[in-house]
Amino acid sequence: LLVPELVRRRPSAQGTAGEGRLVPTGRELLQMLWVNAAITLSLVLFRSADMAQAGAIFARMVTAPWQAGDHGWWLGPAALAAFPVLVEWGMRRHPHGLAIGRWPVALRWTIYLALILAFVVHGNVESREFVYFQF
Helix, strand or coil: CCHHHHHCCCCCCCCCCCCCCCCCCHHHHHHHHHHHHHHHHHHHHHHCCCHHHHHHHHHHHHHCHHHHCCCCCCHHHHHHHHHHHHHHHHCCCCCCCCCCCCCCHHHHHHHHHHHHHHHHHHCCCCCCCCHHHHC
């Protein structure tokens, strides 16, 4: 069923998204959110032990988003979705999201330390078997 869709020639992306604009158009924003959602959903499928666990995670994402924290039911999912989109939009002319070599040293180190702190505070430090050993 998907073969015609895969074979059909589509125009390739040309240029930089949002060239000359500070904010994306509605279409560009929806495209970025779609890619972010597709990657997030694929990561859930990849890291789940089985389809039942993946289904439970998807169900909880939709039915219990308020359990993300005490800041309101929408803040956790919105921040998780908005952060990578904002970084990607802000760094769209650079090779990657941390290409900040020309920024002031104090600002660069503030960003680096904030990322390290986020990993330390919110990171999962439990010892687990390497994912590819499960196959």
